Amino acid sequence: MLYPERLPRFTRVPAPVEASALLEWVWIPQWDLPAGAQSRQPVLAYPAANIVVDADGVTLWGATTRVSERVLRGSGWAVGALLRPAALACLSDAPGALVDAHAVLDDEPTGGLHRAVVAAMPDVQAAADVVAGWLERVVGPVTAEARLANDMAELLMTDAGILGVDDAAERLRVSVRTLQRLAHRMVGVSPAAMIRRRRLQEAAQRVRDEPGTSLAAIAANLGYADQAHLANDFRTVLGITATDYRAAR
Structure with a gap:
């Protein structure tokens, strides 16, 4: 929200x-x-x-x-x-x-x-x-494949240390291709898209709740290449800049 x-x-x-x-x-x-x-x-x-x-x-x-x-x-x-x-x-x-x-x-x-x-x-x-x-x-009963899909979604959406699909595949001990097929078949979006959404959600929450933290620091802490990449994510997905979001609150 x-x-x-x-x-x-x-x-x-x-x-x-x-x-x-x-x-x-x-x-x-x-x-x-x-x-x-x-x-x-x-x-x-x-x-x-x-x-x-x-x-x-x-x-x-x-x-x-x-x-x-x-x-x-x-x-x-x-x-x-x-x-x-x-x-x-x-x-x-x-x-x-x-x-x-x-x-x-x-x-x-x-x-x-x-x-x-x-x-x-x-x-x-x-x-x-x-x-x-x-x-x-x-x-009904949850299959082994469905439990793996649950584990994948939980990892991608909760672990800030997972910065790429390779990281997730290694943690789950499956191939990148297996992870991609699983995400497509049981979520509908790619693992990379899930990582990007988690990172943007975290960024939005920190921009909102930590007015004393610079946008550059937030970008660095969340694994963005730089503040410009964070700014681009905000504009592309949210339609506003991080600065404007912070000011609006």
Whole structure:
């Protein structure tokens, strides 16, 4: 969330242990805005899919390569789950086709997920449990390949020491080609794209939360060649400069 201070009520529920191979967490925004008011929230999303239930239905959103924007008006809620590759591989046979796109899921094929979440809200824990339980039933046992894909995504998105695909392949003890095929088949974007997104997310958070740290220092600490490369990432993906982002906050 690039401007978290603009958010209405927002709850993040950790994945239950029994569903931790399928989702990272469940996120639930709720809002009740005055007539005519709106809340705009640019989002630099994780390179992963989300399944989202709201008052209108169930939508499967693929990984994104750019910033998206949510505009909230009136009152409402959404219950979303940040999916791990093991879950996405069972919900879509072509994750690449979902990149920067989405698919609306019918309620009957989803086993009444929409009805169950609507019935659970506004109890956020109950709604999160519904989504996690549904994923467990739909996905079933997690295969060895799916666990490897989960390990790959976790490594690429959490380890700042992984600066290139070669680093990740060596850590996971697989070939670069194996890693690339796995990412394409079970995430939809390349390992290199996942590394770039993690680095940009970290950069945005540090630019926002560390006003006393120079942009050059942030760039160096995150493995950018120089401040110019950080600036280029900001302009290309976010559409603003790091300096302007910091000033806006």
